[in-house]
């Protein structure tokens with residue numbers, strides 16, 4: 001059991017408010033991903049849950065127990081840092097066993113637990129090495145091992161894969177997903193990477209300027225964004241935002257902006273959106289065209305691999321019916 | 336309580352970690368520095384009751400000819416002492432550092448030799464060099480018999496005109512490597528970034544040295560000046576060791592450090608004019624005199640963080 | 641840039657000549673001391689200071705050692721400087737650790753107080769310092785001198801160590817906190833092993849400076865059996881002033897520990913010099 005409830009959480013560094021009244025329910029055994037632009041407070045929220053930062057106001061309940069005033073070690077949470085934060089002077093085994101030796105467990109117990117963790121993470125061959133003699137992926141696994149050995153109810157990850165190269169990142173992502181199935185604990189994960197968020201998460205939490213914009217499953221956020229910010233943030237490439245005045249043939253319901261994802265714009269001689277192609281990017285399996293509408297709004301269009309779009313030529317587009325989003329002047333989704 | 340919480344333990348351990356150092360420094364260094372402000376207001380020969388005299392010590396120091404003349408002489412001679420040392424350090428230091436920065440054969444070996452005097456004790460250096468420059472000493476043997484530079488031995492430390500410069504020479508001999516090392520590291524640091532650019536622009540060696548190397552030496556120079564200044568205005572070990580607290584001959588080597596010492600502990604066993612209040616006042620005046628340099632140093636250090 | 645720093649043969653010769661001249665100036669007094677400390681009598685020192693001794697009299701060293709209470713002085717110096725090394729490295733590193741890593745209201749102020757000690761030399765405050773040491777009944781005791789000398793070296797040590805500690809990544813400590821380590825454990829097991837080079841520098845500077853300190857013992861010690869070697873040298877000089885060969889031998893004995901320390905760790909020494917600035 002490890003359900004987390006956060007109520008009215010506020011946090012400030014000196015005079016700058018970083019978190020504003022955060023309210024969040026995290027179900028037992030779920031995988032929650034925090035996303036949001038840089039500086040929006042993801043790390044701060046995570047560190048406040050960990051106990052590395054003092055909250056200003058509010059409660060953090062873990063299975064109904066308020067942990068927000070407890071020391072990090074008493075909270076049943078473990079954290080994996082972006083820089084791994086391995087102790088350079090200790091071997092891998094000592095790194096993994098550090099928490100146990102601090103807790104004054106006896107040598108045999110420590111050795112046994114470290115061995116189990118190393119087996120789980122395939123680190124048996126490296127136990128006597130120093131972190132400096134490991135590759136990035138191995139260091140990452142040691143960092144995870146250090147969290148696992150404490151047998152916490154909640155794992156916190158702050159951009160754990162951002163220091164790895166693309167290929168390793170995919171591999172580690174799969175390992176984390178696998179690990180999660182094995183461990184049966186609650187995971188809270190911060191990332192910048194859309195793919196990581198969409199693939200790993202049960203629930204995505206979108207943050208902006210210290211406030212929660214929307215909470216939902218990946219597909220919920222993709223299909224039913226609560227507002228223009230979430231719509232623009234989830235999905236890659238980004239959703240197109242077209243001033244309502246430039247769009248015809250839709251029931252606008254008083255919207256100020258119309259949002260259309262690039263994959264929902266089709267080339268159509270009879271289409272109501274007319275633009276000029278500015279750039280074409282061919283990625284092989286897919287291509288993108290960037291077209292300027294008469295009012296100079298740049299829209300992105302997904303093209304099939306075989307297309308005949310040419311730069312500087314006019315392009316007529318239509319919106320796939322039912323796939324447009326309407327946003328009011330305040331950015332809220334209409335209807 | 337059966338189980339003290341982590342937070343309580345952490346708080347106490349923080350106190351326990353900070354306290355020894357803070358107490359040690361506080362009692363034996365910081366408190367005395369603050370104590371200057373209080374002690375300078377009393378007249379107290381070290382035993383017996385203290386007498387509160389307000390600013391009288393300062394009035395005496397600047398008004399009473401007995402103290403004023405000593406102050407002026409000590410301060411003036413201290414300036415001369417400083418000027419000789421800093422001149423020698425900057426001129427020779429830059430010159431030698433520059434030579435060592437070239438691809439000179441054995442430059443690491445030379446560097447080690449040049450650094451040799453630095454860790455030696457001031458007391459040992461003072462006694463050693465004093466033996467060397469005595470009238471019957473090796474240096475005079477060299478000058479008179481070896482090089483025939485002079486008909487008769489030179490009394491380096493006995494001559495009122497020569498004594499102070501000789502002590503300055505001792506100091507420079509002892510501390511020269513400090514200047515060399517700082518200037519050398521400045522040159523080495525600059526060479527990576529700027530010199531390549533200058534060479535690409537087609538400057539020749541002399542132009543490069545003038546336009547690129549010397550400007551970046553300025554910070555090293557300032558650092559040396561400031562540190563040596565703070566040091567020579569409070570440290571009078573050579574004079575105390577060799578010339579005594581009276582700055583023999585005839586106070587020709589008296590500087591602030593000896594004056595300060597004399598005012599608290601007396602120049603000779605028979606001294607009558609000892610006054611800890613006066614000593615504190617002189618210390619305070621000296622501190623104020625070197626404070627701009629000291630503050631500059633502190634700001635520089637803090638900025639570096 | 642290589643072109644700039646490469647020397648033509650003639651230039652090389654001139655540079656070598658100048659460097660040799662300066663080496664001679666540096667080595668002259670030390671060489672003279674070594675040479676003449678081995679001469680059998682004063683006459684040879686006077687007549688031919690640059691000549692080799694007629695008989696190599698290593699006995700001068702033992703005569704110097706036993707002649708004045710050299711062994712006592714030497715032992716006192718060793719006690720003082722080793723105690724200072726232990727006290728300063730421990731106290732400065734713990735204080736710096738708290739200031740840098742566990743800041744609280746007022747820790748900035750405490751750091752400022754330490755920095756005051758970096759800029760204002762304690763000698764200027766010798767009168768108030770004397771009053772304090774006297775009122776604690778520590779005059780003329782090794783303990784008093786040890787405490788005063790340690791305190792005088794605290795500011796520079798704290799300064800060097802805070803600079804190093806700031807460079808230790810904060811996430812390491814966060815990780816240790818998550819693992820449940822208390823400040824003692826973080827200090828001892830996580831942070832201290834990472835700043836060992838700085839600790840070595842501090843220890844070395846402290847050793848050399850406290851071994852060489854003359855002024856503070858001069859003020860606080862009265863009885864000869866407490867004298868460190870710097871003060872002992874003055875006593876020695878009173879006794880052997882005219883016996884130059886013994887003077888040279890005594891001076892060289894006094895230099896041995898610092899020269900050894902320097903040879904063992906010249907790199908740290910030079911680094912410490914450029915970091916901490918000159919404070920002896």
Ligand SMILES: Nc1ncnc2c1ncn2[C@@H]1O[C@H](COP(=O)(O)OP(=O)(O)OP(=O)(O)O)[C@@H](O)[C@H]1O
Nearest residue numbers: 013014016018036037038039040041042043044045
């Ligand atoms: N120790 C601190 N003191 C003052 N302000 C801080 C501190 N740490 C973070 N902040 C501020 O709090 C805000 C949130 O920071 P946080 O690190 O939580 O952002 P983030 O969402 O994790 O960003 P990123 O994606 O770049 O990691 C930022 O504006 C940052 O400048």
Ligand SMILES: [Mg+2]
Nearest residue numbers: 042043044158
């Ligand atoms: Mg972050």
